[in-house]
Amino acid sequence: MKKMYTQPARSLRLLLPAAVCFCYALSPHASYGQTYYSTFGNPTGKFSVTEPSGNTCNAPAVQDAAAFADGNINNFTSIKGSISSPLTCTNGGYTFTTFLNLPPDSPYVSAGLQAGFRIKVPSGINIARLTQNISIQTFLGTTMQESYNGDSIHPIDLATDSSRFIVYVNTRKNFNRLQLTVNSNIIPLNTIFEFDVIYAIASNAQLLPVTISSYNATAAGNNVTVSWQSLNEVNLSGYRIEKSSNNGTSYTAVAMLPAKGGSGAISYSYTDKAVANGNYLYRIVAIDKDGFAKTTNAVLVTIAGKAFLKLMPSIVKGGQAVIVNSGIAGNYQLAVFDLQGRMVKQQQVNSNDKVMINTSGLSAGTYVVKIMTPSGGIMQAKFIVD
Numbered sequence: 354m355k356k357m358y359t360q361p362a363r364s365l366r367l368l369l370p371a372a373v374c375f376c377y378a379l380s381p382h383a384s385y386g387q388t389y390y391s392t393f394g395n396p397t398g399k400f401s402v403t404e405p406s407g408n409t410c411n412a413p414a415v416q417d418a419a420a421f422a423d424g425n426i427n428n429f430t431s432i433k434g435s436i437s438s439p440l441t442c443t444n445g446g447y448t449f450t451t452f453l454n455l456p457p458d459s460p461y462v463s464a465g466l467q468a469g470f471r472i473k474v475p476s477g478i479n480i481a482r483l484t485q486n487i488s489i490q491t492f493l494g495t496t497m498q499e500s501y502n503g504d505s506i507h508p509i510d511l512a513t514d515s516s517r518f519i520v521y522v523n524t525r526k527n528f529n530r531l532q533l534t535v536n537s538n539i540i541p542l543n544t545i546f547e548f549d550v551i552y553a554i555a556s557n558a559q560l561l562p563v564t565i566s567s568y569n570a571t572a573a574g575n576n577v578t579v580s581w582q583s584l585n586e587v588n589l590s591g592y593r594i595e596k597s598s599n600n601g602t603s604y605t606a607v608a609m610l611p612a613k614g615g616s617g618a619i620s621y622s623y624t625d626k627a628v629a630n631g632n633y634l635y636r637i638v639a640i641d642k643d644g645f646a647k648t649t650n651a652v653l654v655t656i657a658g659k660a661f662l663k664l665m666p667s668i669v670k671g672g673q674a675v676i677v678n679s680g681i682a683g684n685y686q687l688a689v690f691d692l693q694g695r696m697v698k699q700q701q702v703n704s705n706d707k708v709m710i711n712t713s714g715l716s717a718g719t720y721v722v723k724i725m726t727p728s729g730g731i732m733q734a735k736f737i738v739d
Contacts, residue, residue: 388588389462391451391531391553396422400451402430405442405537412442412537413546421470421550422451429473429549432535442537449550450492450532461493461527462555467645469506469521470533473549480508480518486539487520491528498526509646519554519645531555556645563589563639563647570635570652572628577654579607579635580622586612590642594623597634601651604636627663627678630656662724662732668739671717675710675736679724686725691718712738 393399400422405412413432421430432447449470453462462468469489488502501522509519520533531553539548568581579594589612595604613619625635634651663678677687689698689710697715702708710722715738723733 388556389453391422394424403448407442410442429551432548447535461529467521468555471551473517486536488534490532492530577625593638662734664736668737672713690721
């Protein structure tokens with residue numbers, strides 16, 4: 354028989370106001386821009402948790418069942434334990450259901466807001482595996498409104514802790530309850546595993562109060578300086594600078610700057626150094642303290658500075674890798690020579706400005722790295738094997 358928890362494990366003092374709402378406007382129901390949590394001074398009757406079951410179900414137990422719905426946004430409910438044999442649960446998932454702490458004049462949250470859960474998972478878990486093994490449901494009272502899974506669930510990796518995420522969906526119907534369903538198959542065999550549900554949340558990432566203005570990205574040689582001004586940094590955690598080298602198909606994080614806080618105009622600047630020649634898109638992602646984000650339009654920057662060659666580190670122990678960083682875009686030849694002019698290593702580099710040289714097998718001494726650029730030029734630099 355499956356277990357069901359509906360009573361709090363303990364009562365904690367309320368750390369947030371009874372109506373947890375960062376409001377820009379009030380209306381007869383929850384309006385855009387508000388943020389609501391599953392935090393109650395007394396969570397009795399506000400939540401439920403069920404565990405998987407079955408004749409040979411070997412699932413770990415839920416601990417601190419009420420913690421994701423009590424007044425403390427820092428503690429959590431856990432699925433914790435060790436599995437020594439395959440799970441064969443007929444009811445194969447855990448469900449965490451909670452009301453949202455709404456003001457008395459707001460019986461539901463408006464359709465269109467983003468809703469989800471803040472969770473913590475084992476470090477290094479594959480995000481695709483995470484989103485394929487959870488689902489999120491919305492309810493209005495006891496009636497399910499919508500259910501989301503797979504690619505409909507969006508994870509936000511919180512920069513302050515790589516194992517904590519916001520997983521959220523874009524809702525299309527009004528709701529006042531949220532449910533997270535965790536498939537027991539996400540739990541790896543023969544390992545110690547912990548999956549924490551910290552709290553539920555409903556908010557609108559596109560209507561963060563912060564306004565980003567005077568945003569620009571400019572090149573000087575092989576450096577790109579990104580600058581912007583912000584207004585109204587209410588509940589803002591910081592800014593992530595992102596860069597794309599493939600015309601916006603994908604972006605990588607360049608830096609994370611903490612928000613300075615305040616309501617007036619605040620200036621920011623960051624320099625991305627030693628950027629290889631080519632075309633890049635830069636953008637700013639503003640992230641609030643709940644993990645929701647707001648993204649600027651991308652700015653195109655063209656780097657056409659002089660090529661450079663850097664070796665890091667320049668002195669290594671035998672077997673330690675040397676990173677070769679150049680300002681070259683495209684394919685080129687790389688070779689390593691000893692001081693007698695003998696070539697000891699050679700490799701073809703394909704559209705990558707940063708490669709690794711394995712120094713295993715190289716005797717102590719000085720070596721010269723030579724690169725033939727696509728235009729036929731030669732660059733070289735030295736490193737020492739100690």
